[in-house]
Amino acid sequence: LQEDQYDYRRKINTYYPFHDEGEWELARFLVENLTQTQIDKFLKLKWFHTRPRPSFTSKDQLLDWIDALPSFVPWKVSTMEFTGYKTTYPLQLIWRDALKVVKQLFSDPVFANHITFQPHVVNTGGQREYGDYMSADMAWKIQDHLPVGATQVPIILGSDKTPVTRTTGGLEMHPLFITIGNLDLEVRSKATLRAWRCIAYMPIAKFHVHPDYQGILQARLWHRCVDLVCANLKVAAKDGCFMPDPSRYIHYVFTPLEVDPWDLDKFQKAAKAVHLSGVHMPYWRDWTFACPSVFLTGEVLHTCIKFFADHPLNWIKETVGKPELNARFMVQHKRVGTRHFTKGVTHVNQMTGREHRDIQRTIVASIAGAAPPRFIRSICALIEFIYLSQDPVHSPDSLQLMAQALSDFHSFKDAIVDAEARRGKKGVKDDFFIPKLELLQSFRGMVEKLGTLMQFSADMTERLLITHCKHLFERTNRRSTDFTEQCVRILNRQESMELFNLYALFYSRGASLVNAIRIEDEEVTTVNPALSWISRVLPDETHSVHGPRPVRNHFLKGILSGDALTAFHLTSTPDFNALTPIAIEAKYSLVDFNHALSQFINQLSLSTGEHTRWDHGYGRFCTWNKFRLQLHSAFQPRVIMPSRVIQAYPPSDAFPLGNCDTVLINVTGDDGQSTSRVAQVRLIFQPKIPRASDLVLPMYLSSPLLYVQFFHFVANPSDRPELAMWTVERTYMIDQRGRRCRCGGVVSLTDVTHAVELIPEYGNKVDERISSATSLESYDRFFLNSFADKESYHTFSTEFA
Structure with missing residues (x-):
């Protein structure tokens, strides 16, 4: 920025070529939110006839000014040629130098507190931790081959092709993205934090050849393009180069190829058919330290989540039956923040990875009683493997558990064949020749070499395809001849505006452009490097930053448990005010509320020695229909998780027995x-x-209380190994009139430690009279779902075990 040709003008007017900060905000709003036609219409409004006009008078002048702002690495256009092969359109590669992009990422001051320069070993409780790349074995192995004092900048590439129109034979785009393994995993996992950059749009080629050769030529073209884009990265990997870091210290760096996560199963199928890939000059052939067996990693979205949708979910449909499976999902109790499948799970042909993850949450407990125990155990083992593979931090023990889960699946997979659940086009199949399943065998070794697999998940690439292709395409004129060039111009303007806005904000307020390194000792509520930087230096300007906002931290002003590990939040205004005990018993259908409260007061007055003159029988009470519970991450104790809503609604027309969570x-x-x-x-x-x-x-x-109804444990995970879950049953008692009723009691709000999910033990078939509004009230026996989310799974498999 300080080397820009207009830097001398910005010493006088920070927002040059715009008149001031207000005009800059207007310009940015127009470019980000309106089409060019809409901008022209806006600037021609009669409203401007009687009021001052902005300095720019047309959309062309506005866009010219935006294009004149300091930008990132410039884009180029290169024509690719295949001698002897004709194409429908010229092969034009739109790209920019990958090494220059990497230098910009490595030196970006926004990431000053989220970047690592050297390999390291983390030991916790006598166990080595495998987190991001720099904590794994490959980082140390490469470091041993570098000059003393050198820094490695591991390269992560992502690429996929996506349609941008829905018509048959419609338009497609094939971008190539890049980031570096030095950045924290949490930063690289969010598209809005600019840790990933687009470095190329590959040409979509249609060769005038026999269809058998179309794929081979397209693959060769793709490799040739990557070869050109990454040429300087290869030189840096071999000879090294110098780069400044965010604090402006110079590093002698090398750029090994760490990972290129793509759909390995597709590559594997094509290669196996002819025992070759058809590419004679792969782009990694002369990339120092690059080995396909290492950098072509399996990744969670396709190898695990998509595998579950394509295979185990279909096995379950065949064994349980689609109507019964739908019924079991439809009657599950609705929890706030959790996807509920109102119409079941078999009617949709195309689901997202998020929906497949939501199905995994309850699939094991849901099929209990409707499938053979050995079949359920094989499915449970796969879900355990998938959950463990997504751990943000691994240890030798967790890797052993992951390997054991996969071994358990293979031990019990014969039950899938016995149930005739695995089927193909020709009927029942008795083999498990599934490429994705084979790839799972390599996960343990990949974690030890490269770190946790979540840092390579294709979720990020899928999101980038939306932001860098589909959203950009919607802002073009959709001409097939140059829509990619238009996308590049829009992308360049977005990057320029983000860079300029941050620079102008700091410069106009007299703040330093060097992001000071700080010791990370406080609790973390979000990972947004730009927001964190501005909140420390210019706390009144945080509204100007896009991206994830902080999780509300109830540990600061909420109600804390005795050990301060759990925080609770209630609204300042209760849902009902000044209710009598009789009114509460009637409204909430709690016939023993007054008796339970009396027992609570008697017990606590004896144990604490604090007695009271207050008569609860004539007292008044504030009541709430929900509260929030917040915990720290089970994996990373410094990280505060989003709070979860716990419901306690009284009976109503929609919920005749109330809507209450566990x-x-x-x-x-x-x-x-x-x-x-x-x-x-x-x-x-x-x-x-x-x-x-x-x-x-x-x-x-003096603090909030809860009236709860208890369950008791009737089986532990070892009693039902096919489920690996605790089983609970409602606790009943005989009241003073000799009636059997639920056992309830009053406890302090701060006695709650976790929100849990209960799945009814449906038996062979779901009762047709039950709905999601009544399922939690209609059954007596439930499974304590350990797969409710990854945090719950970790808790129940470690602390609660």
């Missing part, structure tokens, strides 16, 4: 020992003292 609570027994129990939250309340009263409540009545 939690795990700590209770103290008669022997003084603390144990965990599963309970359903039926009421959230707090005593209300009149303002004129001088009555002071004891501590145990």
Whole structure:
């Protein structure tokens, strides 16, 4: 920026060529949100006849000014030729020098607190941790071959082809993306943080040859293009080069190819057919340290999630039956923040990776009773493997568990064949020749070499295809001849505006352009490097930054548990105010509320020695229909997770028995020992003292309380190895009138430790009279779903075990 030709003018007017900050914001808004036609219409409004006009008078002048802003690495156009082969259109590669893009990423001050320069080993509890690339074996192996003091900048590439029109034979784009392994995994996993950059749009070629040769020529063209784009990266990998880091220190760096995550199964199928790939000059042939067996990694989205959708989910449909499987998903209790399949899971032909993940959450518990135990165990083993493969941090123990899960699947997969669930076009199949399944065998070795596999998931590439292709295409005139060039111009303007906006913001406020390194000792509520930088230096300007916003941190102002590991939040205004005990019993259908509260007060007054004159029978209560519970990550204790809503709604027309979620609570027994129990939250309340009263409540009545109904454990995971879950049952008691009723009690809000999900034990068939509004109230026996989310799975397989 300081080397830009107009830098001397910006010493006088930071926002040159625009008049001031306000005009710059207007210009940026117009370019980001309106088409060129709409910008022209806006500038010709009669509104400007009686008011000052902006300095730019037309959309052409505005775009010229935007194009004159300092930009990232410039784009080029190269014509590719295949001697002897004609194409429908000229082969034009739109690209920019990958090494220059890498230098810009490596030196970007935004990433100053999110970048690593040297390999390292992390040991926790006597176990080595495998996190990002720099903590794995390959980083150390390459470092041993570099000059003393040199820095490696591992290259990560991503590429895929996507249609941008829906018509048959429509337009397609094939971008190539790049990032570096020095950046933190959390930064690289979000498209809005600019850690990934587009470096090329590959030509989409249609050769005038026999169809058998079309694929081979297209593959050769792709490799030749990557060869050109990455040529300088190869030189740097061999000879090294100098780069400044975000703090402006110079490093002598080498650029090994770390990973190129693509659909290995497609490559494998094509190669196996003729025992060759058809590409005689692959782009990695002269890339120092590059070995296809290392950098062509399996990745979670296709190798795990897509594999589940294509195979295990179909096996389940065949074994359980589509109507029954749909019914089991349709009647599951609805939790806030969790996808509910109102119409089942078999009616949609095309689902996203997110939907497939949501199906995995409850599939194991849902099919219990409808499929043979050995069949369920094989499916459970695969889900365990998929969950473990997504851990953000691995250890030798977790890798052993992952390997054991895959081994368990192979031990029980014969049940899938016995159920005739694996089928092909010609009927039942008795083999498991599935390329994706074979790739799972390599996951353990990949983690040890390159670090956690989540850093290479194609989720990011899929998202980038939307932001860098489909969204950009919608802003072009859709001409087939030059729509790619238009996309590049739009992309270049976006990058220029982001860069200029950040520079102008700091420069106009007199802030340093060097992002000071800070010690990461505080809790983390979000990973957004630009937002973190501005919030420290210019806290009043955080609104100007796009991207993920911080998770609301209830640990700062919320209610904390005794060990400060859990935070709770209630709205300042209750849903109901000043209810009497009789009104609560009627509204919430809790016939023993008054008795349960009396027991709670008697027990706590004896154990704490704090007695009260307050008569709860004539008291008034505030009640809430929900509260929020927030925890730290089970994998990374410094990271604060988004809060989860726990519902406790009274009966209504939509929910005739109430809409109440389940939690795990700590209770103290008669022997003084603390144990965990599963309970359903039926009421959230707090005593209300009149303002004129001088009555002071004891501590145990001064904070929010819960009325809950208990469950008790009837089986542990070893009793039902096919599910690997705890089984719970509702606890009943005989009341004073001799009636059998649910066992309830009052506990403190801070006794809650986790939100949990219960899946009913449906048996052979789901009762047709039950719906999602009544399923949690209609069954008595449930499975404690350990696959509710990855955090829950880790907790139940470690702490709760």
